Amino acid sequence: MPVLIVIPARYASTRYPGKPLVALRGADGVAKTLIRRSWDAAMQVNGVDRVVVATDDDRIADAARGFGAEVVMTSVDCQNGTERCAEAVANLGGGYDIVVNLQGDAPLTPAWFVEDLIAGLRANPQADVATPVLRTEGRALNGFLADRRAGRVGGTTAVFGTNNNALYFSKEVIPYTGKTYADADETPVYHHVGVYAYRPDALASYPTWATGPLEQLEGLEQLRFLERGTPVLCVEVDGKGRQFWELNNPQDVPLIEAMLQEMGDS
Template sequence: MPRASSPVAIIIPARYSSTRFRGKPLAMITGRTMISRVWSLARAVPGVNEICVATDDERIAEHVRSFGGRVVLTPTECTNGSERVLRAAETIAPTPAVVVNLQGDAVLTPPWVIATLIEEMRRDRTVEIATAAVRMDKRRYQSLRAAKENGESGGTTVTFDRRGNALYFSKSIIPLVCLEGHGNDTDPLPVFRHIGLYAYGYESLRRYVNFDPGPLERSEKLEQLRALEHGIPVRVVEVDYGGRTHWAVDSPDDLKRVEAIIGQEGDLVGV
């Protein structure tokens, strides 16, 4: 059966006991919890057959049920979000052909970005895993480089071949760019910032979760390198945020930044 007519599921892994930010999915952002905001983003994506939150915490589950969301309680033994997503996908009937892992803290991910990733999976059924990236300009490149020089670890970049298949992901900035000749701040560079959004073919997800971490994954602490180390191609899809700001929520301090962005740019979807 072609993927174009096959079921698509968006699964939102949400963990309460994060070492960096305990209770993060239930944190409030301008009057709404983080997980309810992410749920609304998922609901705004067209052509999706199933949406659910995968969690091992009853506090999160109870809250999701309170706003009408579907919850799959996953084993506490799940070691990461991808494993939690697989355990939830196994409960869905019919089995989804495409499984989207939308992180429970991805409150600034535009629905059209998620839709673009799904469309790539439908367009090319040979794609096993797809992920998103945004092309950087000189100004953003310099900002990220300055942050790295100050010891910040956030911000992953990716390089890929002419077919769009990933060559490598790194917390270092790759490739290194000589800025001579790039005179304008808005000049595009061959540097792509990775967005932690993934779409999997169901069987590819099963294979991926069952692989052991390799030395590159352990060194960079980037789970997606597991696929490359085991020979699973990862299709990188360039996406356009349409002028919206991307920001990750890794700590309580990030909440203020996210609230400021929403205050300036407005909500991505209606309440």
């Protein structure tokens, strides 16, 4: 079952223009761009046949080629990473049984998150789309709540049923819990990890569907699948003591750099 990883990256982000080219300093003191760190993360994943960066911007393309990445140019009309992945696969001529969308804003994504995601989709032949979820500890949940209090959009949370199919994804913190959690406490809130695995037919169909009201309100591309009645399988992954955070806002840069330092990641 050939597997392709696509790293969609655009320069014209509404919240953080130029985000893929933002430099993040690791534990060794060396600064690497976000797109480089995303590429490095993808290259650590076992069982993958090809990795490409999909972009519509020459600055990102030049930077990616500069560190040896394969680049697929895509249209400026792509509304989100899933649409960009679909166009990239079409430009490559298809031929992959599973396509992974490793979004270029999650440099702390460990390889086993993606490996477990691929395994989860393979183990559930009835599923066409899958995404990882990570049970939060108090430290992460408190970070989400602090972002919301400050009016910032932070991480995305997920709720799912007993069959592990998603019920909803939100930039609000769901489900509600009125408890206070210490940093090391396990909580009932699941952090949605911004990675997706698709079967090719589901991915090809996605750009043909109109954007629904929930996707528009939340700004979450995966809600288009739910609004169309396509289940999204949630695959729980184990953080194994590592911290995970996406780069959503400029304020996240020092936070991620501190995590890289703490975990000893270069």
